[in-house]
Amino acid sequence: MSSTTPPSADAGAQFLAERAAIEAAERQSAIELEAAAREQRERLVAEVNALPALPGVYRYFDAKDDVLYVGKAKDLKRRVSSYFQKNHGGSRIGMMVARIARMETTVVRTEAEALLLENNLIKTLNPRFNILFRDDKSYPYLKITSHAYPRMTYYRGAVDKRHQYFGPFPSAWAVKESIQLMQKVFRLRTCEDSVFNNRSRPCLLHQIKRCSGPCVPAGQTGEYARDVRSAEAFLRGETDEVMASLQLQMGAYAERFEYELAAEVRNQIQALSKVLQQQVVEESSATGRDRDVDILAVKVQGGKACVNLAMVRGGRHLGDRAFFPKHVDDATAVRLDDEDALSPERQVLEAFMAQHYLAAPVPGLIVVSEAVDAGLAEALGAQGGSRVTVQAQPRGQRRIWLEMCVKGGELALARLLAEEGSQQARTRALIEALDLSVTEIDNFRIECFDISHTAGEATMASCVVFEGHQMQSSQYRRYNIEGITGGDDYAAMRQVLTRRYSKMAEAAQLGTGRLPDLVLVDGGRGQVSMAREVFVELGLDLGLIAGVEKGEGRKVGLEELVFADGREKVYLGRDSAALMLIAQIRDEAHRFAITGMRAKRAATRTGGSRLEDVPGVGPKKRAQLLQRFGGVRGVAGASVDELASVKGVSRELAEEIYRALH
Known part of the structure; x- marks a missing residue:
């Protein structure tokens, strides 16, 4: 009698065979992956060994070709090899090195050039393991126009060499405060040219003694030009010269028995003195290099960082502005240095200075809360074309500025941490209230x-x-x-x-x-x-x-x-x-x-920007344009050449009109 294998035994054997095949395939796959990783590592090490001992910048990429890290080195071979010759374990450095699929390097002439290139690339590529400052807002300026009776205004944008610009200011509020000061002391006009050109009597600002009224013949005197020069000198920090000039002017009026005019100048002197007394910066200290100074304080806490920037321009403390970088934890963990372990504060501050001053004007003096690389001042000077001094342990008035800036940075970071905590609590509360399934x-x-x-x-x-x-x-x-x-x-x-x-x-x-x-x-x-x-x-x-x-x-x-x-x-x-x-x-x-x-x-309703707001377009030109093109929509639809064909409209004015209506 023949015996047969039970069906259950056949199924069990088949299951074991399939499982063994899967495990063998997994082992083979693991062996192949390990071999590929070893081959990739060997290739990278070979590339590192071929690097020159020169200054340069290196970039690490992952398998998806995303940028992981951008770094600079005064010796490319020594710096880059330090990533691959050590066992970093499960640290953030180890995590990053394990993800490196390829690298790129660029050799430069000096370490200063490497610093500038590194931070240009960081801002462009947004690497995961670099400290990154994002500041897409341009700085505001106080602008004095090139006009027979110049106008003072808030401005943000590209600089036109025809006009005078003072700043930059840390905030719009600082500009507007300075404009109010100029109105009180020097009584400069702030109205649009289109308004100025069509006034028949002075406006309310003249009545409350905030404008000398150059829009009407009575106010179109040499005193206005003198006030403009005094305002420009004050904004440059030449306060002693301005006060002396005003005192001479008051004396001259008094000698001619023009006591009302002398009283007006006296009021200007009193207003200016009051402003100078309110400033933290003393007149005696706001001379020379102290007229234009940036003060930088850094604070790192709770995985977040803040760099507080305070600005002194023309000897006046204009306020401060806080910056908060990304990737602080990852970036400070992977930063290697062959000589010294840099503190997180120094890393953040150096990253800010290098990235911020790529686009912003660099003053001659920068006061900092942490000592930074000496090559940084050299690089910033090369970038701006003038000598830059970085001071880490100031005395006297500069120390007072720095203490104020440090306090401002601490408060800004504490506020950020509190806001983030409350926002996270709100997010979590909403997820729980709606019973949403959210993994991250x-x-x-x-x-x-x-x-x-x-x-x-x-x-x-x-x-x-x-x-x-x-x-x-x-x-x-x-x-x-x-x-x-x-x-x-x-x-x-x-x-x-x-x-x-x-x-x-x-x-x-x-x-x-x-x-x-x-x-x-x-x-x-x-x-x-x-x-x-x-x-x-x-x-x-x-x-x-x-x-x-x-x-x-x-x-x-x-x-x-x-x-x-x-x-x-x-x-x-x-x-x-x-x-x-x-x-x-x-x-x-x-x-x-x-x-x-x-x-x-x-x-x-109006066909875009109002024609009345275009500088240089008065009632007569406006009427000619509207009559020629049949209304605002027609003017907006006209080309520059068509606009310039209207009597009295120059090519430059036609371009202004076209830009305003498009």
Whole structure:
């Protein structure tokens, strides 16, 4: 009688065989990966061994060709080899080195050149393991125009050599404060040229003695030019010369028995003296190199860093401005130095100075809270074309400036840490209140939509983005809504959501895009129903949608959240941290929508910028332009050559008009 193997035994044997095959394949794959990693490592080491012992910059890239790190070295071979000749274990350096797939190097002539190139590349490439300062805002200046009766104004942008510029100032507030001071002491005009050219009598500023009234013949005297020269001298820090000139002027008026004019100059002297007494900088100390000084203080705490920049210009302390870099923890951990281990404070400060002064003007003296590399001053001097001194242990007045700057930096960093803590608490509270499944709270993303119009005119939709516990203004978008009945907010919401998410849905399905974790619409059931229709058509998860519905009596704090997936309404509570976050995002969407709508409405009604605001276009030229082209829209549609063909309109003025209306 023959025997047969039971079916269960055959299945068990097959399972064991398949498992053995899988394990063998995994072992083979691991061997191949290890061999590939070893080969890659050997290739990198060979490249390192071939490097010259010269100054230069090196870049590390990962397998996706993303930049990991940019560094400089006075000896490329020694510096780069230190990354590969040591076992860094599971430290951040080890994590970075393990990810290096290839590298690039650039040889330069000096260490100063290497420093400048390194920080140019850091700002351009945004490496993961470098300290990075982002400052996309240009600095404001006080501008005095080249005019027969110069105008004083706030200015930000490219410098025109025809005019005088004073600064830079750390903030718009500092410029405006200086303008008010100039008005009180020197009574310079601030009005637009178009207003100035068409005045028949002085304005209110003249009545309250804030302007000498050069817009009318009575004010068009030599005294105005003298006041302009005095104001320019004061802004350059020549306060002694200005005071002496005013005193001589007062004496001359008194000798001629012009006592009213002498009294006016006396009032100027008193106002100027009061301002100088209020300044932290003493007149005696604000001479020579102390007239233009930057003071830098650094503070590192809780994985965050702050560099506080205080500015002294013309001997006057103009205030300070705080900067907060990215990647502090990773960057300070991977920084290697063959001679000394740099403190995090020094690393942050050196990174700031190198990156900040690539674009900003460099004063002759920089006072710092931490000693920095001596080559940094040399590099900054080469960049600016003049000698730069960096002082780490100041005395006297400079020490007072530094102590003020250090205190300002400590307060700014403490404020940032407190704000970040509260924002994270709000984010977590919202996630928990809505029972959302979020794996990484730091990447939690909300997009919020609002519709704005005026009685159906100039309909505008806004989309604002909240991510990383803060509003991301660079990702905001506005949408012009067209092809709907004026005032139909539901149709407007349908249009903006379709435009926003149709391509995004396709990308998400292909695994190349990411949808937000929550979509907020400013409105109740009607707006949510419209959003639901759009998401159903696009095949998107209805659980993403929530509407912010006004509470009883539309009172703040009584809002409820309405959902598209059938869940019950949620009332978060007046004092809820989650509601505070919702309100913040909703209000920002409303603000962004309404400002866009107003701009669109103004453009619709006037055809862009107003012709009256263009310098050099008075009533007569304006009438000629409007008559020639049939209105503002026609002027806006004309070319520069067509505008220049109008009698009295020069080529330069035609270009100004064209720029203003486009």
